[in-house]
Amino acid sequence: MDQAAAKAGQGAPRCALPAAVGVGFKPQHFAAIEAAGAGAVAFFEVHAENYFVAGGPLLHQLDWLAARYPLSIHGVGASLAGPHPPPEEHLAALSALLARTAAASFSEHLAWSSAGGIFLDDLLAVPYDGATLRRLCAHVERVQERLGRRLLLENPATYVEFSASTWSEPEFLAEVVRRTGCGLLLDLNNLYVSCVNHHRDPLAELERFPLEAVAEVHLAGHAQDWDDAGDPLLIDSHDRPVAEPVWALYAALLDHLGPLPTLIEWDGDLPPWPVLEAEARRAADLVHRQGKERAS
Amino acid sequence: MNFAAFARALLHPDLPPPEGLTAWNGSNVAKRFAVYRNNVWHALLEALADTFPLVRRALGDEHFLPLAHRYLCSHPPRSPVLARWGGAFPALLAALEDEDLPPWIADLARLEWACLEALHAPDAPPLAAKALQPLTRDPEGLARSRWRPHPALRLVRSRHPLVALHRALTEEASPPAVAGGENALVVRPRLAVRVVAVDDACAALAAALLGGATLAEATAGSGCEAQLAEALTPLLRHGAFVALTISPEEKP
Numbered sequence: 001m002d003q004a005a006a007k008a009g010q011g012a013p014r015c016a017l018p019a020a021v022g023v024g025f026k027p028q029h030f031a032a033i034e035a036a037g038a039g040a041v042a043f044f045e046v047h048a049e050n051y052f053v054a055g056g057p058l059l060h061q062l063d064w065l066a067a068r069y070p071l072s073i074h075g076v077g078a079s080l081a082g083p084h085p086p087p088e089e090h091l092a093a094l095s096a097l098l099a100r101t102a103a104a105s106f107s108e109h110l111a112w113s114s115a116g117g118i119f120l121d122d123l124l125a126v127p128y129d130g131a132t133l134r135r136l137c138a139h140v141e142r143v144q145e146r147l148g149r150r151l152l153l154e155n156p157a158t159y160v161e162f163s164a165s166t167w168s169e170p171e172f173l174a175e176v177v178r179r180t181g182c183g184l185l186l187d188l189n190n191l192y193v194s195c196v197n198h199h200r201d202p203l204a205e206l207e208r209f210p211l212e213a214v215a216e217v218h219l220a221g222h223a224q225d226w227d228d229a230g231d232p233l234l235i236d237s238h239d240r241p242v243a244e245p246v247w248a249l250y251a252a253l254l255d256h257l258g259p260l261p262t263l264i265e266w267d268g269d270l271p272p273w274p275v276l277e278a279e280a281r282r283a284a285d286l287v288h289r290q291g292k293e294r295a296s
Numbered sequence: 297m298n299f300a301a302f303a304r305a306l307l308h309p310d311l312p313p314p315e316g317l318t319a320w321n322g323s324n325v326a327k328r329f330a331v332y333r334n335n336v337w338h339a340l341l342e343a344l345a346d347t348f349p350l351v352r353r354a355l356g357d358e359h360f361l362p363l364a365h366r367y368l369c370s371h372p373p374r375s376p377v378l379a380r381w382g383g384a385f386p387a388l389l390a391a392l393e394d395e396d397l398p399p400w401i402a403d404l405a406r407l408e409w410a411c412l413e414a415l416h417a418p419d420a421p422p423l424a425a426k427a428l429q430p431l432t433r434d435p436e437g438l439a440r441s442r443w444r445p446h447p448a449l450r451l452v453r454s455r456h457p458l459v460a461l462h463r464a465l466t467e468e469a470s471p472p473a474v475a476g477g478e479n480a481l482v483v484r485p486r487l488a489v490r491v492v493a494v495d496d497a498c499a500a501l502a503a504a505l506l507g508g509a510t511l512a513e514a515t516a517g518s519g520c521e522a523q524l525a526e527a528l529t530p531l532l533r534h535g536a537f538v539a540l541t542i543s544p545e546e547k548p
Contacts (some may be wrong), residue, residue, distance in 0.1 A: 052379075
């Protein structure tokens with residue numbers, strides 16, 4: 001661990017994200033944030049593996065953010081539902097990054113991305129069966145033990161289902177939460193995309209998730225395509241504003257649970273900072289209104 | 297779950313989707329599986345293009361993407377840290393011997409890889425030129441000195457006007473009319489990576505010092521005894537070194 005990391009590690013670790021709105025940080029927005037502050041944005045999330053580097057401007061920006069805002073470290077490469085546990089080298093790098101940034105939260109995905117020694121750079125689906133459950137739980141427990149903290153597991157956007165599945169997705173996640181004590185990062189865009197793709201009612205599906213374990217919400221935009229039968233096939237694209245039905249699900253979730261740490265993800269076709277900040281403000285207004293209603 | 301079969305079908309578009317996939321409406325799962333295949337290919341080709349943006353600009357997508365595709369098949373990423381993927385791409389370009397490609401394309405790729413390594417290298421304060429002033433009174437000690445390169449320092453020597461090409465492509469200007477080779481010194485004394493042209497004497501001196509030679513050995517080896525100060529100045533000005541050590545005089 002270098003000096004900056006050691007120093008950051010000495011500070012009191014922030015133990016949770018605020019019940020407010022954050023955005024996925026992009027280096028292209030750094031100058032705007034540095035110059036004028038983050039506006040309605042109360043925290044930032046970064047993809048962990050982008051910061052597995054020794055030095056340079058990326059870590060400089062991250063240190064700057066970490067000194068001013070709560071940070072969520074979001075892994076996209078641990079391949080938790082894959083055939084093998086994440087290698088020690090990967091966990092050591094995660095551990096160092098979490099310490100360096102005094103991260104408020106660490107999250108990963110119910111997905112796999114590596115097999116046969118090849119990294120495929122996508123969050124791939126798995127059957128919800130006993131074998132996946134045992135493997136995933138073992139990997140989640142390994143990560144939580146190595147990092148010494150609770151992991152938040154994110155529900156995936158999926159395009160296919162498996163004949164081998166014996167659990168529904170919400171029940172499967174509830175069982176993972178029960179067995180490992182991990183939290184849930186509920187991605188409402190993923191939930192909506194999967195429900196449309198598999199012909200389920202999003203609101204009914206939402207109520208089946210282990211909502212008591214939700215510690216963060218993700219919102220993002222999706223694209224629309226069509227499957228071979230001419231039915232809608234939504235693609236989790238993160239390259240546009242959040243869709244209206246996803247906003248409606250978000251309002252319903254806030255009604256259930258009250259204000260929650262909420263993140264706007266925008267990874268492709270990046271807008272200027274003010275557009276992203278306005279999207280965050282829309283979510284912040286909903287959180288704020290919900291907080292007021294609860295208080296009165 | 298057969299991960300190997302799933303991964304194979306992702307990487308080989310001519311293969312059918314893996315077995316065991318279903319769709320609620322009984323539609324052909326190939327279209328749905330293709331979403332994953334497109335995601336994988338798009339993400340990885342864009343990751344390689346992010347590392348070699350000027351190679352892509354120089355070649356255009358119609359030439360770059362098939363080459364990136366070949367690289368992905370022969371050298372798929374082994375780690376989720378994509379900043380470490382692409383180191384063998386310059387060698388793939390060098391081995392092509394394709395007359396339609398610019399003769400300098402592999403050197404440009406070497407330079408872009410050097411820039412990426414420099415960008416993510418450990419931070420270190422560069423050695424200031426004034427730190428050398430006391431040593432001017434100790435020429436023998438200076439001759440025995442060994443120089444510790446900055447962790448970001450890279451040197452790419454080329455038979456082509458590589459630095460001018462790099463600048464023109466960066467600025468989206470037309471390629472230079474310059475002929476002859478250039479040596480590209482890649483430095484990152486603080487946060488910004490810089491690519492600087494240095495003459496042959498300076499490049500030879502830098503290469504020798506990078507290799508661990510003493511200043512006397514490096515000077516003699518690069519044939520720049522007469523212009524040592526001129527060869528050394530750009531290296532110091534651009535923050536190429538972080539320290540120098542003088543070993544004790546050898547007892548006769």
